[in-house]
Amino acid sequence: MSIRSNAILEVDALERRFDVSAPWLNRMIERKPIQTLRAVDGIDFVIQRGQTLALVGESGCGKSTVAKLVTGLHAPSGGKIRFHGDRDRLQMIFQDPFASLNPRWRVGRIIAEPLRTLKPDTPDDIVSARVDELLETVGLAAADRVKFPHEFSGGQRQRISIARALAGEPEFLVCDEPTSALDVSVQAQVLNLMKKLQKEMELTYLFISHDLSVVRHMADVIAVMYLGRIVEIQPTADLFANPLHPYTQLLLETIPDLEAPKRDRSPMGGEVPSPVSPPKGCTFHPRCPIAFDRCKVERPERKVEVHNRRVACFAAETKLEGPSDV
Ligand SMILES: Nc1ncnc2c1ncn2[C@@H]1O[C@H](COP(=O)(O)OP(=O)(O)O)[C@@H](O)[C@H]1O
Ligand code: SF4
Ligand SMILES: [Mg+2]
Known part of the structure; x- marks a missing residue:
């Protein structure tokens, strides 16, 4: 082969x-x-x-x-x-998660964004459930979705970046x-x-x-x-x-x-x-x-x-x- x-x-x-x-x-x-x-x-x-x-x-x-x-x-x-x-399923994770996470968005919205881009017709409750699931997948709590990036440590912020990348089903x-x-x-x-x-x-x-x-x-x-x-x-x-x-x-x-x-x-x-x-x-x-x-x-x-x-x-x-x- x-x-x-x-x-x-x-x-x-x-x-x-x-x-x-x-x-x-x-x-x-x-x-x-x-x-x-x-x-x-x-x-x-x-x-x-x-x-x-x-x-x-x-x-x-x-x-x-x-x-x-x-x-x-x-x-x-x-x-x-x-x-x-599939080009749409190629994602990137950067060195500095703080610079790559929008500081004015709550974590839930940050993680939901690639999902909404990939499948714009997804109902809100499905997006929401998926965000909770992704937060848990990367070792954070579903309740973290309402927080802002600055409320997390460096390692946690990189977990958020990973969750966001995974939301695009890479x-x-x-x-x-x-x-x-x-x-x-x-x-x-x-x-x-x-x-x-x-x-x-x-x-x-x-x-x-x-x-x-x-x-x-x-x-x-x-x-x-x-x-x-x-x-x-x-x-x-x-x-x-x-x-x-x-x-x-x-x-x-x-x-x-x-x-x-x-x-x-x-x-x-x-x-x-x-x-x-x-x-x-x-x-x-x-x-x-x-x-x-x-x-x-x-x-x-x-x-x-x-x-x-x-x-x-x-x-x-x-x-x-x-x-x-x-
Ligand atoms: N947009 C750019 N304009 C001019 N030079 C650049 C640009 N991006 C990178 N470089 C230069 O290209 C070289 C490689 O940079 P980079 O790919 O960032 O290296 P690394 O990630 O290994 O540190 C460096 O000399 C850098 O200064
Ligand atoms: S300079 Fe060193 S690394 Fe380069 S070809 Fe010669 S022996 Fe190899
Ligand atoms: Mg570099």
């Missing part, structure tokens, strides 16, 4: 550029060039129905732009997005750093809720985080992004057991390790370069501890795929030949 046969989302050579030039008059007077920022610079991935693909990488690497391209908030500058699900959820604003213990509760809902409702997630330890327990497949590209993609267990790209290895070294908390952890060296003028060759070479001459002039390709694994690194390519555990 082809790996793509059960795909709900296929992303091919996706690009998004932003014009970040100074205004025209300034450019003329100060002789400034047109400047293009490559936020997403040719990425490919496939998500299977009912699975979770995580996008991981440092701030600014293009994760949110991918989320906005997939949900249609941005148009691509190049490449293709093929969504095989099959595909794009979750952009859904727990990054929460305390660690609250984070775990919300992640567990999301996992439970995924199982019960057969949801598919595109799950975005800057934190590998968060996606470890959520994702079936992890794609590591650097400067608008996917540098490595592997099933989760493989990525943790055998990280191929030097950048993935650095990311793994900087996350807390429960089994060896006292292990020496060196902070990742260097700044992320600007996506307006990325380094030539492998864009990671200025930070790479094993960079060699070829890396400075030639860009490693990312197309070779072995056992659902891919890496864009000259030094790591050969390691792909080994068998995968999956």
